[in-house]
């Protein structure tokens with residue numbers, strides 16, 4: 165069955181043609197889809213008979229919304245169940261991060277994660293399958309539909325999806341097919357500029373090279389340590405692709421003018437926030453092409469790490485800036501509903517008192 169979430173105009177025209185339906189309806193259907201409407205019953209300018217048939221010919225919505233939680237800052241976390249395919253019955257989370265001028269959807273590419281970074285809550289959830297492209301795109305469409313049905317106050321949110329980040333559950337480069345299919349749809353169908361899409365990876369170097377050749381979106385690297393001994397512990401994929409290999413691939417990643425690669429660095433007290441870690445970063449970072457983004461650590465029950473204090477993070481940031489490294493500190497969003505960086509885990513029961521019915 166053709167998945168509506170990733171269908172192109174040509175595919176949909178062919179499908180309609182095969183069933184003797186007028187091909188011009190394809191554009192109308194995709195106009196709805198591109199606004200997040202995937203239920204044919206809501207496609208008002210499509211005749212009733214065709215709406216019914218569309219539900220038979222296409223896989224219209226592969227996800228069921230189980231719960232939606234909303235943070236005090238307006239961040240929304242969605243728990244979604246996959247309704248068919250290889251991951252049937254399994255659950256993933258995605259997050260909408262509102263701002264007055266923009267709206268970002270953080271999407272998941274896997275159920276759990278193939279990797280096992282010890283500070284990350286998702287890493288504590290066993291890997292349970294790769295999502296297909298249409299299941300990843302459907303997360304974006306679901307958020308669009310939710311914002312239209314139930315907008316946030318305008319003081320908090322532009323109530324539109326302008327940016328996409330692959331920073332949810334999973335290592336995107338371990339699911340290249342699903343992620344490439346998603347990128348093709350986001351760029352070619354939903355017309356989201358590549359400057360507004362960021363893929364975060366722990367550093368699977370061959371995948372990064374292929375990404376740069378095919379879909380050179382913004383790149384973020386889960387760095388977290390700039391020497392191999394420590395990074396082998398914090399980001400175990402470093403044992404396979406050590407920093408020297410990562411360096412080579414990052415230096416060759418295509419970057420448009422004025423853009424940079426983001427090196428994400430979660431601040432763990434006494435682990436990677438010491439003087440020697442500043443020195444290691446100063447040696448590793450390519451100042452002309454990269455910036456460091458320091459992240460407050462969000463604790464979770466499966467980890468013994470403690471986050472660095474805000475004061476210490478600011479001191480660390482100043483030390484990097486003094487060494488000529490562009491450094492920012494990420495504002496934590498949605499941590500009261502476990503929607504912040506490194507907190508997603510769809511095997512964790514959702515707190516019922518905080519959950520809104522789907």
Ligand code: SF4
Nearest residue numbers: 277281284286287334
């Ligand atoms: S940090 Fe990323 S790659 Fe590492 S376990 Fe968490 S989700 Fe997986």
